[in-house]
Amino acid sequence: MNEAFVCETDQEAGHLHPRVAPPRAQPEALVMWALNAVAPAPAYVDKVQVLTRVDREPPAVSVARIHLDLARAWQMLIRCEAAEALLSAQRIEGQVGPLPGPAAVAVRCEIAAVRAAALMQQDDAGAALAAALSALRLGTATPTAHVALTVCRCAYWRLGDPESYYAVERRAPDGQPGRLRAITTMLDLALDAAIEFGQMHFNAARLLADDALDVARRFGTGPAAIDALPACVMAQVLYEQGRVAESEALVAARLPGIRQGGAIEGAVRGYGLLARIAVNRRQPGQALLLLAEADALGMKRNWPRLRAASLAQQVEMHVAADRLDQAALCAQRLAVLAGQCGAASSSARFEIARYHVLAQARLALAQAHSPVFAQAFPQAPIQVSAAVDVAALRQLHCDTFLRRDRYGAVAIALLLVEALLVAGLRDEAVEALVTLLTEAASVGLQQTLVDCSERVAKLIDGMVRGSVVPAGDVRELFPYAGALMSRRRRGTAHAQPACDTARDIARSVAAMSLSERERAIIGLMGHGLTNKQIAIRLCIAPETVKSHAKHLYTKLSVRNRIEAVTLASRLGLVRLSSCRHAGD
Structure with missing residues (x-):
């Protein structure tokens, strides 16, 4: 119509x-x-x-x-x-x-x-x-x-x-549907693809997402971000199949449109996936910037679900890097958001509560193994059992599975295995892991298990090597589990070296606070524009440009334009052009 x-x-x-x-x-x-x-x-x-x-x-x-x-x-x-x-x-x-x-x-x-x-x-x-x-x-x-x-x-x-x-x-679309009819046809296919992906029917999800993208191409359904959902589902399938570069390219091409006017589902999946890829490549600074941008976008558009997804992933990152103070701050913000979610829709409330439970469990597990926690609580397994609500994790896993989100249940299952291990319930942890590996092997799930925590990876490796013996005969899982660990070791060996020192992390966190105007200015600097040219482009005075430039130099802890543009490029804030950078 x-x-x-x-x-x-x-x-x-x-x-x-x-x-x-x-x-x-x-x-x-x-x-x-x-x-x-x-x-x-x-x-x-x-x-x-x-x-x-x-x-x-x-x-x-x-x-x-x-x-x-x-x-x-x-x-x-x-x-x-x-x-x-x-x-x-x-x-x-x-x-x-x-x-x-x-x-x-x-x-x-x-x-x-x-x-x-x-x-x-x-x-x-x-x-x-x-x-x-x-x-x-x-x-x-x-x-x-x-x-x-x-x-x-x-x-x-x-x-x-x-x-x-x-x-x-x-309803089948007409032979030559109009623009709005093409959009709903594309979205119907994208929704089917998302449901198939949630059930870990990866081949079906990819086929449906490809059909949705084909409809978008043939009928020119509008802004680039309008096909973000099928593109992100396709990218998630590619990521799970280990085709990380293709996955990244598919989402990155739609990120500008998502920023300007995309729908929430594309934003949740797109930002989350790009952050996972950055972590996979040992680029935590880039991942933190993406997640901070998602948080800001969620606040701007009044999307608490996007904010919760961003904060939960930040907690996971900070915990993995042993920055428990930062993790605790993000978890506290997420707790406040969860407490305010009464105004959100029932679907958003479930997702926000899910992110909150997962973030709290990750933080509790990390605190249990910190030296300060160990001194305060000598009976670590008992305290962890009390701190990590295993029953809540089990219930969340069950609820997510009943919603036919088997893929979402995988992350919960991995955390549950880790919680059981740390709580001293090793046999239950092994049993839960065997159940997860059996299901994952049947659907071809790869990358999520390759990216699992170090505790879970050691348990899988122990099963392959024979030092961990499950209750039943699971020899048919050994080739699959061995391939996962082999890929994990290859990824660690070939990954880009972690270049984020403490100072780099501080710069990355500081870059999150750049205003939209400062981001625009650093972007134009990256294209070689002088202060006067930037002033004309943004319709502001050259002195205002200089003032903004000084502020962003301070935030990024750099001395001049060249250092600022170089750092911003490495953090993913700008793409360098072939032009030389003009002086101030």
Whole structure:
């Protein structure tokens, strides 16, 4: 619906200024031009046309005006401007009163579809589902019913209700679908791909994601970030298959679009995956920058789920580097976020609570093995058992599995194995690990297990070498487990040396605090622009550029422009051009 956007509004004059002039004819001709220009003619057009021919009243023109306003609302949604689309829908709803009965019903149906899509973009699955069902109750044969159906599927997926997801009606796209129809077709395929990936059906997920990307390519569905979800699912499959460079390229190409106007699911998966890849390559500074950017984006867009995902991954990184003070700060912020998540949708609450439980467990395990903790609590296994809520981890693993997110359950299972080990429950830990390896081997899971913690890796290696003997016969797992450990050793040997010294880490953390203006300036410096050229580009005074430059030099602990650009390039803030860097 509304795939052409042909009109601009002059709010002060209250007139329409079409980009393509409407026919200079009678009111009914104007109505038909507006309806056909904006969208395929709905079922109620004939009745509106008859009314306008008989009465020649302004309500007919109101129909055209309302549909042009709806067209703008759909354009806002395509640009992921959910808040603006909701406000627009509210304004349009106040104009429906004078319309004839059938026209009013159809417009209300479309308004409900707009509202459903906007709420889904805001990560409020429960409210989006209610709006989508309202749109379908008003009329399943309307041109925007496919949007409501897609929102229903997305909401059921986010709410962890796979039975309802599969029960939603599926409609085959037309031979030459318009822009909005192509987007919903692409999203339907992407959702199927995400569900298959969650169930660790990697081949099916890759096939569906490829089809979704093909739809996006063929029909030009809009901004680059609009296909971020299928691209990220494809990248996750490639990552698990050990094709890290291809995975990174696929997501990195969409990161600018995700920053500017992408949807939350692409942001959660994209930032998380790129940070994992940076850690895999021994580039913790780059990973921290990505996660800090995700946290800032989540705050800007009011996406607590993205913020929780970022903070939980930061806790994991700081724990791995034995920076427990930093890990504790991130965990504290995550605890505050979890305490405030009552306002979030039920799907977001579950995810935020999951991130909180995992972060707390990781921090507790790390604190149990720190020298200070060991001196304070000589009975370490007993204290760890109390500090790490093993029962909560078990329940979380069960709940995640029931939501058919087997892939998400893997990370919980790995942490549970580690918690059982540290708590002195070695036999249970071995049993849980054997169960996990059996499932992982059956689906071809690789990289997540290669990236496991050192404790879990030693347990796997012990099984392969025979120093750890499980209760049953697991010899068929030895080749797979041995290949995982071999790949882990190769990755460690060939990985880029860790160049992040204590000073580098401090610089990386400081770089997180760069303002948007400072980031823009350092980026233009990287392209060789002088201060005067930067001032012209950003429409600010040269002295303001110098002031910002001094601030970012201080934050990055560098002396001049060359050092700043070099460091920013290494941290991933800019890409160096072939131009020479001009002096200050």
